[in-house]
Amino acid sequence: MAFTENVAASRFNLVYLALTVLLLQYVPHCASITxxxxxxxxxxxxxxxxxxxxxxxxxxxxxxxxxxxxxxxxxxxxxxxxxxxxxxxxxxxxxxxxxxxxxxxxxxxxxxxxxxxxxxxxxxxxxxxxxxxxxxxxxxxxxxxxxxxxxxxxxxxxxxxxxxxxxxxxxxxxxxxxxxxxxxxxxxxxxxxxxFPRFAHRGVLLDTSRHYLSLRSILQNLDAMAYNKMNVFHWHIVDEISFPYESRTFPQLNIQGAYQPAYTHTYTQENVRTVIEYARLRGIRVVPEFDTPGHSLSWGKGQPDLLTKCCTKGVFNGHYGPVDPTVNSTYTFLTGLVDELSKVFADHYFHLGGDEVSFGCWESNPNITQFMNKTGMGRNYAKLEEYYMQRLVDIVAKKNMGYIIWQEVIDNGVKVRPDTVVEVWRSGQEAELAKVTNLGYRAILSSCWYLNYISYGSDWMTYYKCDPQRFNGTSQQKELVIGGELCMWGEYVDSTNVISRTWPRGSAVAERLWSAEEVKFPEAAEARMEEQRCRLIGRGLPAEPVSGAGHCRHEYDPDQ
Amino acid sequence: MAFTENVAASRFNLVYLALTVLLLQYVPHCASITxxxxxxxxxxxxxxxxxxxxxxxxxxxxxxxxxxxxxxxxxxxxxxxxxxxxxxxxxxxxxxxxxxxxxxxxxxxxxxxxxxxxxxxxxxxxxxxxxxxxxxxxxxxxxxxxxxxxxxxxxxxxxxxxxxxxxxxxxxxxxxxxxxxxxxxxxxxxxxxxxFPRFAHRGVLLDTSRHYLSLRSILQNLDAMAYNKMNVFHWHIVDEISFPYESRTFPQLNIQGAYQPAYTHTYTQENVRTVIEYARLRGIRVVPEFDTPGHSLSWGKGQPDLLTKCCTKGVFNGHYGPVDPTVNSTYTFLTGLVDELSKVFADHYFHLGGDEVSFGCWESNPNITQFMNKTGMGRNYAKLEEYYMQRLVDIVAKKNMGYIIWQEVIDNGVKVRPDTVVEVWRSGQEAELAKVTNLGYRAILSSCWYLNYISYGSDWMTYYKCDPQRFNGTSQQKELVIGGELCMWGEYVDSTNVISRTWPRGSAVAERLWSAEEVKFPEAAEARMEEQRCRLIGRGLPAEPVSGAGHCRHEYDPDQ
The missing domain is CATH 3.30.379.10 (Chitobiase/beta-hexosaminidase domain 2-like)
Structure with missing residues (x-):
């Protein structure tokens, strides 16, 4: 077909009408969504x-x-x-x-x-x-x-x-x-x-510790993110249960801390480079999270003396708690690790974790008690956490990196640097967003977007309705909310279902974070959501159904 | 290694001990299930x-x-x-x-x-x-x-x-x-x-109408069934919304009734043969369901005059209802279809459906009213349903086939032949099982095994605890319960997620239906369930995680 410039607009209109009639044939029968x-x-x-x-x-x-x-x-x-x-x-x-x-x-x-x-x-x-x-x-x-x-x-x-x-x-x-x-x-x-995007930070958290995710799954997720204009891959790479990151500085972290066999449950340096480059080509940032001082049990296997020894009546009871903030070896180790990570990861930001620090083990340990008495902290364990976070933050700052933390760091009264980004994840998001921004910190929201919590039916509509700027605050405060993240925690997710469980449900979050505030009615988005799901399937991703019946012109076929 | 017969048993014990020590290395760290x-x-x-x-x-x-x-x-x-x-x-x-x-x-x-x-x-x-x-x-x-x-x-x-x-x-x-x-x-x-199995009928229902399932998905599901000793594939092949079965006798059923393009949303005769043979090689029966007189909207597109025309004030209002039981053309059509199906499908049993028949449309139609008056049914629409089911059952019986029906047929007081198998699917399963078996019918249970209804967490434990013989009844009644089926209805399931959603959650149902009644404590089965999931993954199936964390020696990799 040659290009013809002078065709009358009326003819195009006819073509469009014909097309509309034609497209009606694609509409599924009876109850499916158009x-x-x-x-x-x-x-x-x-x-x-x-x-x-x-x-x-x-x-x-x-x-x-x-x-x-x-x-x-x-x-x-x-x-x-x-x-x-x-x-x-x-x-x-x-x-x-x-x-x-x-x-x-x-x-x-x-x-x-x-x-x-x-x-x-x-x-x-x-x-x-x-x-x-x-x-x-x-x-x-x-x-x-x-x-x-x-x-x-x-x-x-x-x-x-x-x-x-x-x-x-x-x-x-x-x-x-x-x-x-x-x-x-x-x-x-x-x-x-x-x-243009409404928010600058539009993230997806994947958890590669509770269950290992194949490199293929991670890259597929980056594809899905690009198709939905998401731009931050928050890589919750290690946690309590396994340490799949291959550190060159501290190789035992991975050799001892990964699921076994470690060969098959590890992200090598080359894997990490592949992820970062694949993301870069799609305009996606990779923000790694190395969560401390809690959620670090797996670290202790390969790094002796990093974790606090929990005690019963003053005697080690065989259990380990959060990172021990009272010994210098901890900071020597962290300096070495942060130095490596600052070279491996390209993004300016680094997620330092800081969530769910349980004080019980610190309380039980006589050495910690002694340290706190000596430094005048008494029994104020939030102070101890602040002390730890402060030193960690200083180590990171020396590398000229910015950082993100989970909200508890602020909730526990820890003072952090003014350029800190706080991730709000607990319930009561409106009060928390008001509080965090009132303190002058930038915030990102994930409370309402824990997509790992599944429920029957079209739950994307609930995610669609949540708005990060819906809280009592000044316009200056609202501007401090720079975006949000959907979280796909790994308790019940691995390479068998991570893509189908995240997409197209995550597309709801993507539209909330990119489009104008007024674009907020799921009923108005429903037919477009159906097309988006079929689009993802057409591009090879197993995006699961989100309405009660229907079909795509090209159904999912992993063999194609 | 050569085979050596005379090695002392004590040496084997040592080897076993060594193996045990070795295997401890496989146990995931901290909270994962062994x-x-x-x-x-x-x-x-x-x-x-x-x-x-x-x-x-x-x-x-x-x-x-x-x-x-x-x-x-x-x-x-x-x-x-x-x-x-x-x-x-x-x-x-x-x-x-x-x-x-x-x-x-x-x-x-x-x-x-x-x-x-x-x-x-x-x-x-x-x-x-x-x-x-x-x-x-x-x-x-x-x-x-x-x-x-x-x-x-x-x-x-x-x-x-x-x-x-x-x-x-x-x-x-x-x-x-x-x-x-x-x-x-x-x-x-x-x-x-x-x-030996506790129950003879251990089924999996897949719904290929609400969403189309690829042939590959269906075969993968048959693999998973064999790995769990399930033995009946209940193929809910057509329903309200689409008619993906390619009938040779009535080709318009599929051409008009399938999702479009029909080429990509149809099970051809060759596809059906493939499924039946693949199942046969694994000792699995294929029981097709062609659900009538309700759930048949998609049939009407290719079979004019099959469905009841719904009326407002006696005039056709554009909507269609259940199959019209009052006209002879209906039974001519059904005779032709059953004749074809009896040749295409190999199993003795045929699922006739019969669930959720809404009487409203029948009530609205003057021709139906006239027919009922003439035949002395008055306003008793259960009688009309009975009349329909009776004639359908006679058509099937002439082909020497047995049949299964959903419980409503019995609930509505329809009399069926004594060799009928009744599938109990609604809540109140204990009373229903007592009632059905008291009437002398054989029963299969699916009420507690609607696996399409997802919830967060290890819900397989709930499925594991349900027992088809737990109701008030004589031992003769209990013996009439010949098994059960898990149902994976298709509202939110298609080829993107059908395997990961069905397995290994369906393994819970499989063990309930095969193993002894006393094998009923999920806590005792948990570690074996973990191995079973990894076994399915090792065999190439995307069986999703069912405990809060963990790993398999070989993780899922569709590329392998």
Whole structure:
């Protein structure tokens, strides 16, 4: 099909009508939820969709780099070419000067598809413009610019972003606007989008300690995040029960602390690099959490004397408690570990944990009591926690890194540096958000987004309704809320079900954190949610059903 | 390693001790549930495990057919050879006279495994004896004999079953007794088992209408059933929302009634044959359900005039209700369909549905009122349902088929034939079981096993505790309870999550239905449940975690 510029708009309208009639055939029978066609998730800040329809030809479609260029951009274009034309694409794309042109082999399938109109105009290209310098070695960050503008009109389409990260978000949106109407046949409606995220921090926590997650699962989750414009992978990498991180400085941490055999339950240095680079290519930050002083039982196996010995009547009873904050060896160890981690992980932020520190073991230990008496803390164990966190924070600060902590650190009255980000996770989120921001700290919310707690039915609607800025506070306080995270704790989750359990339920959180505050009615989002689920499935992810019945044009098939 | 017969038992004990010490290394740290090693699920009726340990050599191990022989048996042996030696096996096995001998290629892995003792005795073979005639063309049935005896002692192992089906169950058990102690290194403890199922009907219902399930998912589920000794696949193949069964007699049922595109949401005749044969090889019956007169909305799309037209003030209002029982065309159609199904499906039983028939539409339709007046039914719609079910049952009976119905048919006072099997699914199961068996009908239970209703945590324990014979009734009544079924309705389940959601939670139901009544304490089963989950994962199924933390030696990896 050649591109024809002078076709009358009225003809397009007819085509659109025909298409609408056609699409009604896709609507599932009786009680299933209707699906939208070619509508983006999360909803852009400003989104106008016209009735003009153009087709895209996988053999000839071009992404034209009209602004700054870099490998990050080219990687993204190649990725999105394959995503958009996935039922047609197959051959590896090749670069051709600054115009990227791909020649997938035609598909020899004999399936008979719904008939589609082949009469409409053809959209030949998308002009892609990065305004700022496009740096290949750059990493996404909390203050990256993710805004973009995307226009599709008759005969032309343009994507402009200040930064490469905004252009990545825009490519994702463009890939969602294009819909399949037959095997290898794609269409797009006229569209005008101005878009930017409501919150800068839009995270997904995965817990790789309680159950080990395969590298494949982690990368699949990064794909899903990119498809939902999430931008922080909060990697809760170690915890009480296992230590799957392979430390080069302290190899015994992993050899002794991982599930056995350690070979099969460890993230090697190379694995970690793979995750960080895969995330970077998608504009996703990787924020590792090494939770202390509690939740650290597995650390003690490979690091003798790190943990507090719990006592009964003053005598060690065989159990271990939180990190022992009273001995210098603890800080020597932490300095060594933080030094390694600051080199391994690329993000400015580091999650220091600090949740659920039980004081019982500290209370039972005579050495700790002696230390506290000597330093004037008396029986104030929050002071001891503060002492520990303060020293840990200083170690991290010396590496010029920022940090995030769980809310208990603040709740226990520990003083932290003013640039600390506090993660609110317990119930009573409104009071806590008010309190944390009143103290002048930045906050992220996860209380209402513990997606590991499953329940029967369409629970995504509950997640959709939760808003991080819904609390009593000044506008300055509201601005200190920089985002939120969904948490997928690992008690009942491993590689067998982590993707299906997280997605598309997590898409509800993604839209809440990206789209405008007014976009808050799940009933209005339902048909788009159905399309988003099928989109994830079409891209190879096992995104589970979230409404009572229905289907996708292409169902999940891991063999494909 | 050569087989040595004269090694003293005391030395074996030492080896066993060493093994025990070794196995302690596998136990997950702190709060995870300990796993058993080489213990069967479901628990056999009589199971004695000794402390003697022998190793098995994948290169030389033999299955010796010492009784009757047939392809069904050989298929099973090849299958279980691959399952038992899956980390070593790779090459296709070959038949060698009546002794089957396989030569897998050695594994060149460089992984360093936990050291294991290489000093113990070697078990060279399993003698397999089918006492009855082993018929290749046979199908499993409700009255098949599934009993078997299995003995493993120093230097010899014997499996005896009256029928091929019992031997299949015994092969499954033998495959579970063998455990891996290093790459390609396997061991088995001395064991004595006498086993038979407590209930003859141990089913899994999958719903392929509300969401379509891929053929692959259905076959994976049959694998999981075999690994748990379940023996009935209740295929709830069509329902209100879609009709994925490709009928040759009435092709429009599928073309109009399936999700679109129908090509991708249909079970072809060849697919159905594949499912039935795959199940047969594993001793699993396939009982199809074509639910009428309710739940049949999707049928009406391709079969005009089958459904009742619902009326408002006597005029058709555009909605359709249950099958119209008052017109002859209905029974002509049903006769044709049942004729086809009786040829396509192999099992003696057919599930006729009959649940949740809403009388409202019948009440609204003047033709139905007229028919009821004429036949003296007045306003008794249960009579109309009885009339319909009676005629349907007669059609099925003419084909010499037995049938199962949902409890409402009985609850509504419909009289059915004395050989009917009634499936109890609503709450109040104890009263219902008492009532149904008091009427002299056989019953199967699913009320407490709706596994589609998920909840957070180890809910398998609840399923484990439910007992189908726990109701007030005589021993004759109890004997009329022939088993039960877990149901995985499809509202929130499709190929993305059907296996992980059904297993190993369904293993709880499997043990309840196979093992002795006294085997009923989930706490006692917990460590074995952990091993069973890892066993399913080791065999390639995404069986999800069911305890708060833990790991498997081999984690789930769909790429392997």
């Amino acid at each position: 699906q939208t066609v070619g509508q983006p998730w999360p909803l852009p800040q400003s989104y106008k969709s016209g009735t003009n329809v153009q087709s895209l030809d996988a053999d000839t479609f071009l992404f034209r780099v009209v602004g700054n260029d870099c490998d990050l951009l080219r990687e993204a274009i190649v990725r999105y070419y394959k995503i958009i034309f996935r039922t047609a694409a197959d051959a590896a794309p090749s670069h051709e000067d600054e115009v990227l042109r791909f020649q997938p082999k035609s598909d020899p399938t004999v399936l008979e598809w719904d008939q589609y109109n082949t009469d409409e105009s053809v959209l030949g290209s998308l002009d892609v413009k990065v305004e700022d310098k496009c740096v290949d070695i750059g990493y996404p960050s909390l203050d990256m610019d993710e805004s973009y503008a995307l226009t599709v009109t008759t005969g032309s389409a343009t994507l402009v972003g200040k930064s490469i990260w905004g252009v990545m978000r825009g490519l994702e949106t463009f890939s969602q606007l294009v819909y399949e109407v037959g095997l290898g046949a794609y269409q797009v409606n006229d569209t005008e989008i101005q878009d | 796993q058993t090693v080489g213990q069967p699920w479901p628990l056999p009726q009589s199971y004695k495990s000794g402390t003697n340990v022998q190793s098995l050599d994948a290169d030389t191990f033999l299955f010796r057919v010492v009784g009757n022989d047939c392809d069904l048996l050989r298929e099973a042996i090849v299958r279980y050879y691959k399952i038992i030696f899956r980390t070593a096996a790779d090459a296709a096995p070959s038949h060698e006279d009546e002794v089957l001998r396989f030569q897998p290629k050695s594994d060149p892995t460089v992984l360093e495994w936990d050291q294991y003792n290489t000093d113990e005795s070697v078990l060279g073979s399993l003698d397999v004896k089918v006492e009855d005639k082993c018929v290749d063309i046979g199908y499993p049935s409700l009255d098949m004999d599934e009993s078997y005896a299995l003995t493993v002692t120093t230097g010899s192992a014997t499996l005896v079953g009256k029928s091929i089906w019992g031997v299949m169950r015994g092969l499954e058990t033998f495959s579970q007794l063998v455990y891996e102690v290093g790459l390609g290194a396997y061991q088995v403890n001395d064991t004595e088992i006498q086993d």
